[in-house]
Amino acid sequence: MKSKTLRYALLVALAGLPMVSLAQEAPEEEKSPWAWSLTATTDYRFRGLSQTDVGPAFQPGLTYTTPVGIYIGTWASNVDFGAGDPDYEVDAFVGYNLDAAEWLNLDFMVNRYNYPGAGSGNYNEYIGKATIAEHYTVQVAYTNDVFKSDTDSWYYQGGISWGLPNDFTVAATGGVTEFADGNVGRDYKDWSVSLAKAFGPATLTAAFIGTDGDGRDAYGDIADSRFVVSITVAN
Template identity: 45%
Template sequence: MKIAKLTLAAALLSALPFAAFAQDEEASPLTWSVAGVSDYVWRGVSQTNEDPTLQAGLTYSHDSGFYVGTWGSGVDFGPGDPSVEIDGFVGYNVDFSDSVNFDVMLNRYMYPDAGGLNFNELITKTTFADAYSLTVAYSDDFGGTDEDAWYFNAGGSWELPREFSLAAGVGYNMTDDALGDDYVDWNIGVSKSWGLFTAGLAYVGTDGSGKDMFGDLGDDRVVLTLSLGN
């Protein structure tokens, strides 16, 4: 979830591994990642009380485009449980053309010892020209509140000199039924890979509504990600 119940219910920038996009025939069907982040930020809001944590994911992808996987991270929504988020997901990825890719995924957010926070979310991501993306997500039980929520995000990624990459995005969270208001989140960051190792630095945050709802957890911040994976 990412938002503690009634209090606080993503490419390199410490997000869940959104699918294994089309792979070369020679590539392994398994992709994995292990990462350390200075703060687990989801849709502009800290999930770890602004503290660092470890994350890991594993995805199996079939040549047909179907994939299944899991991803986990430490979380801290305040005193008591949960301390861990474990996601399970299944999806399908397809190229509509040489320049348009479509991915649809059903993700289950799970919080051991805090099952009332568990919920499902249907997420679609359309990528254009390998650089621009549009994500639409919907849940009918956001954060275990039995309320609807929508999420829309437009993003882009670009190659920079010296093999650096730039990524940016802005999202709109329609959570008024579940959380009492809608808010905007945004991110911009740079990254660089050396073989299996990637380092990224991002500046993320929310608008005034996000800061009003989440306080310091929705403030603007810099997030460092160090990851290892294929």
């Protein structure tokens, strides 16, 4: 009697194994190709320079990514360069992202900087970025028409980020901006150090951002070193 009971229990257990296997092999929920973000920040800094006259900004973004890694999207922010237009920046971009190796991600993008109401400043920029071993980044950007001035400009940046316990991330960047014509802009360096904390879909970031002496001499208050606090909600 005991032997029959054990055999019956074993058969029931074995019969359940395929069901367990199927449950474990069920495909993960497919990720949406749409990605959005909303950011509120105390100062919109672009390559070390304030684009809002050291004032706050609200920045929405939307991106659609295809299964092969090609993406297209838009991003916007209020800006303040002084009296009159523009009051807004509305960028449009298209790019291609791929994992070239387990330790290397590459991203190539064309970004169109648009300033409604001041079309004379609209221009395209070509940006390449490599992420190495998830923690290190190298970026190169080039335009042959910066600020629609028919002038070449280059930007080089290196960065490092590291995850910490309790969903904290520390990061640092250093960049160099160069202009082919000194009458359009003065070459300078920028840098930043930041600490971020994730709260579910939201990330709170505190950053100290600034430029070198050339940047401060050429661009004044908007190039001064300052703390910037931002919060981003994204899917």
